[in-house]
Amino acid sequence: GAGVSQSPSNKVTEKGKDVELRCDPISGHTALYWYRQSLGQGLEFLIYFQGNSAPDKSGLPSDRFSAERTGGSVSTLTIQRTQQEDSAVYLCASSLASRGAAYFGPGTRLLVL
Amino acid sequence: QKEVEQDPGPLSVPEGAIVSLNCTYSNSAFQYFMWYRQYSRKGPELLMYTYSSGNKEDGRFTAQVDKSSKYISLFIRDSQPSDSATYLCAMSEGSARQLTFGSGTQLTVLP
Numbered sequence A: 001g002a003g004v005s006q007s008p009s010n011k012v013t014e015k016g017k018d019v020e021l022r023c024d025p026i027s028g029h030t031a032l033y034w035y036r037q038s039l040g041q042g043l044e045f046l047i048y049f050q051g052n053s054a055p056d057k058s059g060l061p062s063d064r065f066s067a068e069r070t071g072g073s074v075s076t077l078t079i080q081r082t083q084q085e086d087s088a089v090y091l092c093a094s095s096l097a098s099r100g101a102a103y104f105g106p107g108t109r110l111l112v113l
Numbered sequence B: 001q002k003e004v005e006q007d008p009g010p011l012s013v014p015e016g017a018i019v020s021l022n023c024t025y026s027n028s029a030f031q032y033f034m035w036y037r038q039y040s041r042k043g044p045e046l047l048m049y050t051y052s053s054g055n056k057e058d059g060r061f062t063a064q065v066d067k068s069s070k071y072i073s074l075f076i077r078d079s080q081p082s083d084s085a086t087y088l089c090a091m092s093e094g095s096a097r098q099l100t101f102g103s104g105t106q107l108t109v110l111p
Helices: none
Strands: A004-006 A010-014 A019-024 A031-035 A043-049 A065-069 A074-079 A087-094 A109-111 B004-006 B009-016 B021-023 B032-037 B043-052 B054-058 B061-068 B071-076 B083-094 B105-110
Touching: A004 A087, A010 A019, A019 A087, A019 A109, A031 A074, A043 A065, A043 A074, A065 B083, B004 B083, B009 B021, B021 B083, B021 B105, B032 B061, B043 B061, B054 B071, B071 B083
Parallel strands: A010 A109, B009 B105
Antiparallel strands: A004 A019, A019 A074, A031 A043, A031 A087, A065 A074, A087 A109, B004 B021, B021 B071, B032 B043, B032 B083, B054 B061, B061 B071, B083 B105
């Protein structure tokens, strides 16, 4: 079946602009994660959605970052007033339950000039 | 000290060698353990998923978990050049809402 998809695959923006990154999880997966991977670094947790529960936002680095998940499926990560340090690969993953293995999408490469 | 420690390498081996990749962790509440493979400019690909202690084998890959030592391993037998990638360990608590990742080990298998 189809895996996790993310769009756009690449995004170049100017400092101070807002960007929206989209994630389409695997159909039927109730849990959805956003991670960030900077060059040569490990994966940094950002936010987690599980079903209708309140999201775990503990990893969001600042209030410029927000995410929503509509209808328990598609998720959008929004970064307002982008900064150069926001440049990274933003990865989305989904799983069947909070204890299930997470499957990742290909990521969105964000470059802030 | 990081919750999950992983030797970043780089690790270089000849084709056909047995590769051993390892992670240590400090959080005794971790119960679920995963290994991911990440090729350059791609998303992480799930290789192995295990619960609690023990071994799990899938083809050329074997995952081992030793909770008493807080140590997990991934073995790759008959390594191939196509195995060249970064390998990430990840783990989670039973009721946690996030995966905690190691920093990844870069592996190169030389033909």
